[in-house]
Amino acid sequence: MDMSSKRKIRVLVAKPGLDGHDRGAKVVARALRDAGMEVIYTGLHQTPEQVAEAALQEDVDVVGLSILSGAHMTLVPRIKELLNERQLGAVPLLVGGIIPEEDALALKQSGCADRVFTPGDPLESIVSYIRDRCI
Amino acid sequence: MQLVTELLGGNRRALARLITLVENGDPLKNEILQSLYPHTGKAYVIGITGAPGSGKSSLVDRLLQEMRGAGLTVGVVAVDPNSPFTGGAILGDRIRMQDHALDRGVFIRSMGTRGSLGGLSRATRETIQLLDAFGKDLILVETVGVGQSEVDIVKTADTTVVVLTPAGGDSVQTLKAGIMEIADIFVINKADLPGTERAAAEVSAMLDLKSCCDWRPPVVPAVSTRGEGIGALWQSVQEHREYLEKSGRLLEIRKERISRELTEQVEHLVKTMVWEKIKVRMTLGSLVEEIALRRRDPYSAARELLAQIEFPVP
Numbered sequence: 278m279d280m281s282s283k284r285k286i287r288v289l290v291a292k293p294g295l296d297g298h299d300r301g302a303k304v305v306a307r308a309l310r311d312a313g314m315e316v317i318y319t320g321l322h323q324t325p326e327q328v329a330e331a332a333l334q335e336d337v338d339v340v341g342l343s344i345l346s347g348a349h350m351t352l353v354p355r356i357k358e359l360l361n362e363r364q365l366g367a368v369p370l371l372v373g374g375i376i377p378e379e380d381a382l383a384l385k386q387s388g389c390a391d392r393v394f395t396p397g398d399p400l401e402s403i404v405s406y407i408r409d410r411c412i
Numbered sequence: 413m414q415l416v417t418e419l420l421g422g423n424r425r426a427l428a429r430l431i432t433l434v435e436n437g438d439p440l441k442n443e444i445l446q447s448l449y450p451h452t453g454k455a456y457v458i459g460i461t462g463a464p465g466s467g468k469s470s471l472v473d474r475l476l477q478e479m480r481g482a483g484l485t486v487g488v489v490a491v492d493p494n495s496p497f498t499g500g501a502i503l504g505d506r507i508r509m510q511d512h513a514l515d516r517g518v519f520i521r522s523m524g525t526r527g528s529l530g531g532l533s534r535a536t537r538e539t540i541q542l543l544d545a546f547g548k549d550l551i552l553v554e555t556v557g558v559g560q561s562e563v564d565i566v567k568t569a570d571t572t573v574v575v576l577t578p579a580g581g582d583s584v585q586t587l588k589a590g591i592m593e594i595a596d597i598f599v600i601n602k603a604d605l606p607g608t609e610r611a612a613a614e615v616s617a618m619l620d621l622k623s624c625c626d627w628r629p630p631v632v633p634a635v636s637t638r639g640e641g642i643g644a645l646w647q648s649v650q651e652h653r654e655y656l657e658k659s660g661r662l663l664e665i666r667k668e669r670i671s672r673e674l675t676e677q678v679e680h681l682v683k684t685m686v687w688e689k690i691k692v693r694m695t696l697g698s699l700v701e702e703i704a705l706r707r708r709d710p711y712s713a714a715r716e717l718l719a720q721i722e723f724p725v726p
């Protein structure tokens with residue numbers, strides 16, 4: 278069997294901003310890998326430009342941001358803008374982290390985030406959301 | 413094809429999209445590669461291989477600095493294995509390549525081996541071709557040196573750099589595994605750790621035993637986290653390239669590569685063609701049943717299957 282001809286879902290998992298915890302991001306990355314996806318993991322302290330550029334070069338199907346610093350209301354719109362500039366506006370942008378409900382709503386309504394996950398959400402919900410979006 | 417024209421025009425997104433199409437074995441793949449082929453052959457390919465965690469990505473990051481400083485554009489292909497069980501992968505090489513994440517002269521692509529048994533997949537070689545056609549002067553290919561990929565990288569790279577570390581006596585082990593034959597340059601990375609001199613001496617001793625060839629692989633100590641030894645490594649790469657060019661070896665190895673690729677392509681076409689024909693004529697299921705019951709044997713059955721095919725006269 279020629280497995281090399283198989284299409285794979287590619288996901289960028291990025292940690293923009295200054296907070297120094299990537300445990301959550303790594304747990305998500307592992308869950309996605311175990312679901313058969315290819316996860317491009319870029320490590321801590323990414324600038325919005327670095328996130329957008331990695332999304333472009335890696336041609337990912339989904340961009341996932343992990344933000345615990347509280348700076349989501351500036352980081353997410355900025356990253357969305359930079360993705361748009363690169364003709365990547367159609368790539369689903371997911372945000373995970375400690376995001377208050379009203380912020381989550383605002384990010385979704387402004388079209389910056391396609392979906393916001395908070396610590397209470399099961400990993401499986403992230404996996405299945407990405408699967409559904411990538412069929 | 414629109415994307416091909418865009419790639420040739422320097423569009424990074426088109427390059428990224430085309431790599432994906434090629435990697436996924438898209439029906440358009442051959443057409444893409446065929447139309448870009450006349451634009452390839454200019455890039456110089458450098459393979460970086462070594463044990464997991466030996467510091468390959470950190471070395472690539474530092475090398476990028478040297479290469480960009482010399483005014484050269486660079487493509488990077490960072491290959492990591494997919495899990496044989498789930499098919500998924502975490503591709504983490506970019507973590508250590510952040511210094512050049514925004515440099516327009518650098519294009520970094522991570523890829524999984526996707527079941528090519530630890531070897532360099534065909535997709536990796538095809539990605540190199542796309543980066544070449546895109547106009548990158550140099551292409552760095554990072555692969556984990558376990559088993560087959562070590563051998564494969566030599567077939568693909570013009571210069572192969574093998575990264576060893578002083579830790580855990582892995583130099584001795586890798587020497588046993590026959591890595592000697594593939595290295596054009598040895599790096600003893602993590603030279604800030606104890607045992608570096610011993611490791612370098614071991615490698616040199618092994619090289620002394622090997623009496624052939626007019627190129628003796630240099631052994632370069634480096635501390636990639638601090639950028640030490642990187643100038644010497646870049647120097648060695650350039651010297652090796654010069655040696656290959658002046659001796660005519662470069663032309664030779666590139667012809668060998670083309671010969672292998674041509675053979676492989678023919679075999680691939682034959683295989684695809686044969687299975688297409690056999691599939692439409694009958695199912696294998698009933699044959700398998702009979703063979704399992706030992707009423708038939710796979711040897712004569714295979715010949716019989718092939719006998720049904722009328723091979724087209726080219």
Ligand SMILES: Nc1nc2c(ncn2[C@@H]2O[C@H](COP(=O)(O)OP(=O)(O)OP(=O)(O)O)[C@@H](O)[C@H]2O)c(=O)[nH]1
Pocket residue numbers: 462463464465466467468469470471505508556601602603604605634635636637638
């Ligand atoms: N002490 C020391 N540590 C180093 C050096 N170079 C790299 N490291 C560390 O080694 C670890 C692995 O470095 P990478 O550059 O990711 O190694 P790699 O070979 O690309 O790893 P894989 O791609 O996972 O196989 C990191 O924690 C680095 O900080 C060095 O020169 N000295």
Ligand SMILES: [Mg+2]
Pocket residue numbers: 468469470504505554
């Ligand atoms: Mg690496």
